[in-house]
Amino acid sequence: MIAKFFKAALLGVCILLAAAVALYAVSRHWPIPEAQRQALAQLRQPLPPLRGANMFQALWSLSYAIPEAQRETVLAQDVERFNRLPDRVPFQSTAAGYRRLPRWPSTAPARCTASTGGCLQRVREQPQAYADALATQAALLARMRALADYADYRSPLRPRVDTPLPELPRMPLSMTASALDFVQGRTTQALSGVCTDAQVARVLMRSSDNLAITMIGAAMLRGNAQLFADMLAELPAQQSLPAHCAAAFAPATTQEISLCQALHGESRMVFSLLQDVRPPHDDRGWLERVAPQLLDRERTQALLAPTFTWACSAPVLAVLAQDRALPQDSVPVPDTTSVACVANASGCLLASVSRPDYANYQHKLQDTAAALRAISTMLWLRDHPADATPLAQRRAALPPALRGQARPLQVDGDGKHLILVEYARREDGAGDYRWPLPASRITEERQANAIQSRRRYAMGTTHPSDMSWQQRVAAARLQRIVSADIR
Numbered sequence: 001m002i003a004k005f006f007k008a009a010l011l012g013v014c015i016l017l018a019a020a021v022a023l024y025a026v027s028r029h030w031p032i033p034e035a036q037r038q039a040l041a042q043l044r045q046p047l048p049p050l051r052g053a054n055m056f057q058a059l060w061s062l063s064y065a066i067p068e069a070q071r072e073t074v075l076a077q078d079v080e081r082f083n084r085l086p087d088r089v090p091f092q093s094t095a096a097g098y099r100r101l102p103r104w105p106s107t108a109p110a111r112c113t114a115s116t117g118g119c120l121q122r123v124r125e126q127p128q129a130y131a132d133a134l135a136t137q138a139a140l141l142a143r144m145r146a147l148a149d150y151a152d153y154r155s156p157l158r159p160r161v162d163t164p165l166p167e168l169p170r171m172p173l174s175m176t177a178s179a180l181d182f183v184q185g186r187t188t189q190a191l192s193g194v195c196t197d198a199q200v201a202r203v204l205m206r207s208s209d210n211l212a213i214t215m216i217g218a219a220m221l222r223g224n225a226q227l228f229a230d231m232l233a234e235l236p237a238q239q240s241l242p243a244h245c246a247a248a249f250a251p252a253t254t255q256e257i258s259l260c261q262a263l264h265g266e267s268r269m270v271f272s273l274l275q276d277v278r279p280p281h282d283d284r285g286w287l288e289r290v291a292p293q294l295l296d297r298e299r300t301q302a303l304l305a306p307t308f309t310w311a312c313s314a315p316v317l318a319v320l321a322q323d324r325a326l327p328q329d330s331v332p333v334p335d336t337t338s339v340a341c342v343a344n345a346s347g348c349l350l351a352s353v354s355r356p357d358y359a360n361y362q363h364k365l366q367d368t369a370a371a372l373r374a375i376s377t378m379l380w381l382r383d384h385p386a387d388a389t390p391l392a393q394r395r396a397a398l399p400p401a402l403r404g405q406a407r408p409l410q411v412d413g414d415g416k417h418l419i420l421v422e423y424a425r426r427e428d429g430a431g432d433y434r435w436p437l438p439a440s441r442i443t444e445e446r447q448a449n450a451i452q453s454r455r456r457y458a459m460g461t462t463h464p465s466d467m468s469w470q471q472r473v474a475a476a477r478l479q480r481i482v483s484a485d486i487r
Contacts, residue, residue, distance in 0.1 A: 053151055055153040165212065168216055
């Protein structure tokens with residue numbers, strides 16, 4: 001009886017093993033779907049030529065006190081060393097041997113940020129403190145302004161998971177510098193700085209290198225668009241603008257806000273991870289030794305390929321052209337339950353791990369395009385003054401390209417702002433941004449400045465000769481009130 005049981009058990013095990021081997025063999029030869037093949041072929045297309053000078057060279061040593069004549073040499077040495085470096089070996093740039101340019105002083109007030117807004121007001125409250133802090137950043141600011149001479153961005157380093165990024169433009173620093181210029185009356189210089197930063201941001205945003213660079217560029221562009229609008233709100237409509245501002249804030253094309261090229265670059269980094277799997281000839285446990293045997297690199301790349309090419313499809317580009325919010329289901333999910341995953345279990349496991357929220361990233365780029373449309377709207381309203389006409393009627397008179405069929409700019413209750421509804425998820429809990437109309441804050445600023453001047457005079461901090469006769473009369477009146485209150 002026992003012998004029969006063992007024979008039956010052994011037969012069952014043999015059948016199971018035979019079935020497993022057969023299933024593995026079938027899985028190994030399971031055809032790769034045509035859609036995956038086409039997506040993988042698309043990702044393997046050669047990179048397009050650069051549009052012009054490569055900004056990577058200038059960014060690589062941005063924060064180091066390297067003589068200008070040596071910066072290109074330092075980059076060439078680093079590229080040669082990194083591309084020869086074995087995987088998992090730490091890399092340190094030659095630039096680390098040079099002195100770093102001064103950092104933002106720890107005792108200085110916080111710099112402006114794109115997410116918080118109110119940059120002009122923040123700097124206006126402590127102009128001297130910001131001026132002192134920015135004086136230490138002169139060398140870095142000069143290098144950042146020179147970035148406008150570059151037309152493209154691409155890393156010459158071999159794509160790896162640990163490939164270092166260069167020193168990226170410090171948007172808070174340049175925004176703060178432009179705000180100080182504006183507050184201190186250097187209007188043309190301030191406008192020029194904001195528009196220059198917007199040009200740099202557009203180069204980064206359309207980069208085909210990786211997703212991080214694209215999103216940093218988009219954030220820079222949105223932040224400078226908001227600061228530019230705040231400046232226009234405090235300037236008369238007759239104020240001339242620097243010539244390069246028109247191109248810096250021109251409406252974005254569909255290709256500019258598509259994730260297509262950025263995700264192509266992202267795929268090169270992810271696929272490099274598959275090449276980094278060590279052979280099973282070492283002292284690891286049996287499970288770690290078996291796992292690489294269940295990894296088919298070609299099939300894994302094909303399985304992942306559609307998640308990097310969906311943004312290039314005609315339906316997605318049509319959604320972007322119409323400025324409709326990209327549906328979440330536009331981003332494909334790898335099929336990790338097919339027969340092909342039996343022989344590629346490790347690859348399917350890699351494909352099933354948590355993925356970035358690509359739809360939200362696309363929404364951020366759509367919001368960036370909408371911000372540029374808002375700036376174009378402000379410039380049109382500036383060129384077509386009609387103060388007596390209600391803002392709702394002026395909005396209706398906008399050219400069709402500026403009206404926004406899917407999400408038109410909404411009129412705020414105060415009649416001095418337009419509201420842009422954003423598609424992207426707001427992590428900071430902030431509401432939709434209110435875009436001030438051109439010249440809408442001139443009266444408010446003049447009143448605030450007059451009150452501030454009168455208060456300074458009443459406290460004895462402003463000399464009467466620096467004020468108009470109307471201000472002197474009002475200040476004297478205020479001084480008597482203050483004196484009476486003190487008594």
